[in-house]
Every structure is written in structure tokens, then in C-alpha cells.
Amino acid sequence: MELNPHNIAATLQVLRDPAGIPSHPAVFQVLMVLTWVFHILFVNIALGSATLSLYGFTRRQEPQWERLSIGMTKAAKVSVSMLIVLGVAPLLFTQVIYDPQWYASNILSASWAIGFIFTLILGYSSWFIFYFKNHQGAKPAIIVWGIVGLAMFVLDGFIMHALSYQALLPEQWMEWYAPDGQVDMSGSTIHAWQAGRFLFFMAMSITVIGVFLKAYAHYYKVREDYAADYRNFVNLLGSKIAIVGLVLQLVTFVWWLLSLPEHLHGFANPMSWIIMVFLAAFALLLIKQADQHHQTSYKPLFYAAIMALLVAIFRELIRIQYMLPYGYDILDYKVMEDLPSTALFFLTFVGVGGLVGGFFLTAIYKAGRTQGVYQASKPVAKLADSAVGVMIVWIAIFFLVGIWVWLKNAL
Template sequence: MDVGTVLNTMRDPAGVPAPPLVFQVLAVVTWVFHIAFVFLTLGSGVLAVYAFYKREAGPFWEQLSLAMTKVAKVGVSLLIVLGVAPLLFTQVIYDPQWYTSNVLSAAWAIGFIFTLIVGYCLWFVFYEANHEGAKRYVGIYAVMSLVLFALDGLIMHVLTYQAIQPDKWMSWYAPGGIVDNSGTTLHAIEWPRYLFIMSLSAPAIGLYLLAYADYLSVRKDKTREYLEFSRNLGRKIAAGGGIISASLALWWQFDLPASTGLRSEPLGWAIPLGFAMLGWLASQRILRLHGYILLSLGAAMIALLAIWRELIRIAYLKPFGYVADAYKIHADLPSTVLFFSTILGVGGLVGGYYLTLLYRAGRVEGTYTASPGVSRLGSAAVAVLVVWIGVFFVYGVAIWLRNAFLA
């Protein structure tokens, strides 16, 4: 049996409830949110530690270290929550690849969860210990935490990269004909890809600092000097980080197998160019773009990267005759409608309410009082949740009754 037949046979016979393209687009879009918070967490985490050890150089470093420690603390929880969505979509249309890859490195796939838990706990220890006059040794908790997060990124990368090389699976599963089902090996690492993606944490935190300075500019308790300090640092990190990331992206571009034809795709070259230009734009003092604009451009670049990753996956799997779009469809309109209306209704109103609230509350000192518009948004968010829970149960009970009495 050839690899392509194996891949297509391993697909879920239940098929998918809507056109596979829907899941493909959702996988790409939701990954953007996941990886954006990976970048924010790693960037703010490294900066928090760096600033922690630089505290003697001036009071702003301490202030920055405390702020970045909090950013990373929140960032980890968001990157985890936002990682679930692309994970589900990948599993729906690339299930043969994803599960095989996970089984081949099962010990690492399981270890991923424990290292993430330990890493996050260590970050909380640092968060608790990082206050004025904190002992220098507490920084080690943060360093250990970041090393574990970097390892988690590596595991994610390996699982993704092994998944797109089905022709090598047998040699990994049974090297030299002897079965190794320990799952303790990370079989394939593409260093340029891993290092490039992880390196984007640097330009990301640079851009974040620029937006941070603009965001806080209305707060009287944040001095102009501190905000200028953050802005200058942001400029430097974004510019330096942009160059480093662009160089790593070029390395990745040359590392792609010539047989896939990916090296001649313009998008692959637009990525290093885009990051270099973004770093340059961020470093400009005369042509000073607002931090939010720069942050939005950064998000657009991440979206290009997400599309590029998907094109790479398609190109790697094409020779085996595996096309996501060819998945069997068992259309299920009600669940598809429920899904999208949940995204729009609950995601839009509840998510929109939280975001508006957080954005506005962070811009005032002391107690924040919601404006009538925000209060109405809050009531609408609660209402939509009640409706959603109602629909969820009514739908479930209706299906149960139909199956029990009418089937």
C-alpha cells in the first residue's frame, strides 16, 4: 500500500460537517491569535527578566520588569486558550497526520502538558517574588520558566513538522525494521523554521512597547519619561528584532526542499522583506506612526505567516495525493449555523464587551466607571449568553427526543 492510500484511509469515515475549506480557513485564522500571544508572552517574558537584572541602571527598568511580568502572566493563559481552536481544526482536516505525529513522539506530546504546567507555575513564583527590592536569585524562576516554554514551542514545531512528512513515518516508527514505540524521540526539527517563528517574539514585543506607550499616554500617573523610555526601547527592539527575524526567514526560505517549488513562491520572500520593513518603520522617529498602526501591521504579517505555513503543508502533502479539500462531507447545517452564530453572538458580544471594558479601564487611574454604552454592551453580553445556553439545551433535548422516539 502506498503512503497516499494509507493517509486517505486513515481519515475519519464520519467526514466533516461543512466544506473542508471552512476548517482550513479557520485553522489559519485562529492560529494567528494563538501565535500572537505566544510572541507576546515570550517577548514580554524575556524583557521582564532582562529588565529585572538591569534594575540598578534606573527606576524605569524595575517598573518595566513588573509590567512585563504581568503581561507574560496573562499572555500564557491566552496562548493556551487560543491554541485550542487551531488544534481542533487541524485535527479535523489533518487528522491522519496530526495523530500519527503525536503518537510517534507520544512521550513529548504528553510531556508538553506537564512542562507547560511547571513552566507556568514557575512564572507565577517569579510574579509573586518580583517586587521592589526582590533578591536577584528569584530571576532564575523566570529563566527556567522561559526555557520550558521554549521547549514547548519546540515540541509544537516537531509535531507540526513530522506531520507533513508521511514518507518518513515508517523509518521513525521502526528504524532498521525494529519497532520503537517508546515515543521518546523528536524525529524531525527544522531549525530555521523554529528559530524564525520563535524569534518573532522580539519584533512583536518591540511593537507592543510602542503601542503600550501610546495607550498609556493619557494616564497622568505614568510619567512622560517612562513612556518615552518604553517607546525608545520598543523602537530598538523592533528594529533589531526585525532584522534578526528577516535573516532567519531567509534561511528558512533556502532550507525549503527545491522539489516542492516553494522557493519560487513570492509569499515566501515577502515574509522576510515585510519583517525587515516593519522593523525599519518602527525605528523611525520623524515618520512616527502610531503604536496601534504598527501593531496592526505586525498582526497582518503574522497572518501572512499563517497562510504561508498552510501553503507549505499543502505543498508537502500534495505528492502523496492528500488534499484537505477532498475530505468527505456529511453536511450538518444546524451545527454549522450554531457554531457560526456562537462565534458571532457570544464571541462578538461577550468578547467585544471584555475587550472594550479592559481597554477603557486600563486608561483611567483608580476606579473605572463604565459609560452607558459599555453598560448596555455588558447587558447584551449577559443576554446573549442566556440565549446561547437556552439554544444549546433545547437543541440537545430536541435531538435526544427525536432519536429516542422518532428514529
């Protein structure tokens, strides 16, 4: 079949879920963009801290590097679990409004999409071995576990990138599915990727780990076992790394813009300029403050979160533009308004997410800043009780709604 924008548009329409979606598409779009910000920040912290811990490991004769290597190994271990959990939300939202694109891309590279899970398990297991073995006086050979772990994480990032990118190119799907008319059902090929875009996310990991180090130095300020020397070393290192990262981000961002199809007019997009100005201003700010290694704060980490939000919006804006020639507009997705499920979703988000998430974050934050055993204060203990309470209410509502729907249909 000859493909033209007209019948690609028709194909995309029929690939949509005929059951429609339960709320206005913009709701899913906003949630997708927002939740992805958290995913990518933890991707960046994981890749950055894993790289830094391996580098620190090679310099572990110096006590500060040894300590940092051990600390970053732990940070990477936690961040990988966070990025996985926080990847689920945008994945679900993408699948709701961009289901034709996401599923087609995944099926066309199915072996990679499935292999992603196994390589992630392999990488994470390998990283855990490195984590268990990376302590004072560790044997040099254990670095192999860390290298395998990091290599798998980067590979998984690449697979994620290819799946996201292939989803934007529906005019090529037929050629990938049946090259020269011969159907290829193996799903064993990565069909398309964009170096500038992928490397931009890798460069962003350098920036984010830099500002993460600065926040780390600030966080441990209150602990006596984190001497000023070590904290200053980490803070200064963080500034240097973040500055390098921001410069690389600027270069790779321009590369990304240059690789965009002409009709997207990458350089005419105001968001492109907002991002470039932001990156440059952020770098200049850090350069200006670079010699103040005694001064620590969470501000740079906060700026990095804003940067991630801008990138997330840009990513979505160009996806909308990529889809324009095919008349694909999420706003005309069939809506089957389902108020109870939407209400339940938001109540869960605010109630369970707020109280349980809030409790964990508060307790972990405070516990980490305490030397020795952490004793919860009264407000934190109250927050814990409320978190347990809201979970009980949530489970009760979950079953009651299920039983109610079941009885309503059965009787």
C-alpha cells in the same frame, strides 16, 4: 513494507475520519489559518515579554527597568493564558482536516506531546511565583523562577514546532515507528525539526514584543502615573527591539526557505517574496521613525498582525505543497453536510464571541486606561447586559438542541 508516495497516499486516506466532516473543508482551513494568527501573536508576546522582564530584572537598580520588568512579568502572565486559549481553536481545525498528519506525529512523539502539558503547567506555575515575587526591592534569587518559566515556554514552543513539522513528513513515519524494523512504542523521541523555521518564530517574538512596547507606550499616554519620560523610554526601546527582530526574521526566513525540500521551490513562491519585502519595508519604516520617540501609535502592532497573517498563509501554502506528492488534498475530504451544527457554530462565534468577547475587551481596555476605580459608561454597561443575555440564550439553545436530538432518536 516498502513506502512509496502511492501507498503513503493510501495510508493517509484510511487514517482520515470515516465519519467525514460537517462542512466544506475550506471553511475549516480558513478558520484554522485565521485563528492561528491570534495564537502565534500571543505566543510572541508571551515569549518576548518574559525575556524582557528577566532582562529588566537584572537591571532593576534603574527605576525605569524595574518598572518595565514588573509590567512585562504581568504581560507574560496574561499572554500565556491567552495563547493557551487561542491555541485550542487552530488545534481543533487542524485535527479536522489534517487529522492523519497531526495524530501520527503526536503518537510518534507521544511522550513529548503529553510532556508538553506537564512542562506547560510547570512553566506557568514557576512564572506565577516569579510574578508574585517580582515587586519593588525584590530579592535577586527569584529570577530562578522566571528562568525556569521561560525555559519551559520555549521548550513547549519547540515541541509544538516538532509536532507540526513531523506531520509534514509521512514518508519517514515508518522509519521512526520501527527503526531498522524494530518497533519503538515509547514515543520518547523528537524525530525531526527545522532550525530555520523554529528560530523564525523565536525572532518573530522579538519583533512582536518591540511593537507591543510601542503600543504599550501609546495605551498609557492618557494616564498621569505613566510619566512621559518612562513612556518615551519604552517607545524608543520598542523601536530598537523591533528593528533587531525584523532583521533576525529576515535571516531566519531565508534559512527556513533554504531548508525546504527542492520540489517546494521556496524562492519561487510569491508568498516568500511578499513576506521578505514586508519584513524589510517594516524595518525601514521603524528605522525612519526611530528618533521620534514622542510619537506613539498602535499602527506598528497592526502591521505586526498583518505580518502574522502572511506567515500563517505561507505556513498553510507550504503544508499543501508538502502534501502534494501524496495526493493529499483537503478538498476531497468526505463531507457530511450538517447545517444546524455549522449554523450553531457561526452564531456562537458571532453572537457569544462578539458580545462577550467584545464586552471583555472594551471593559479591560477602558479600565486599564483609567487611574483609580473604573466606572463603566452607559454603552459599556449595556454591552455587559447583552453579553449576559446572549449567554443565557446560548445555554438554553444548547440544552434544547440536545434534548430535541435525544427525544428524536429515543422515540
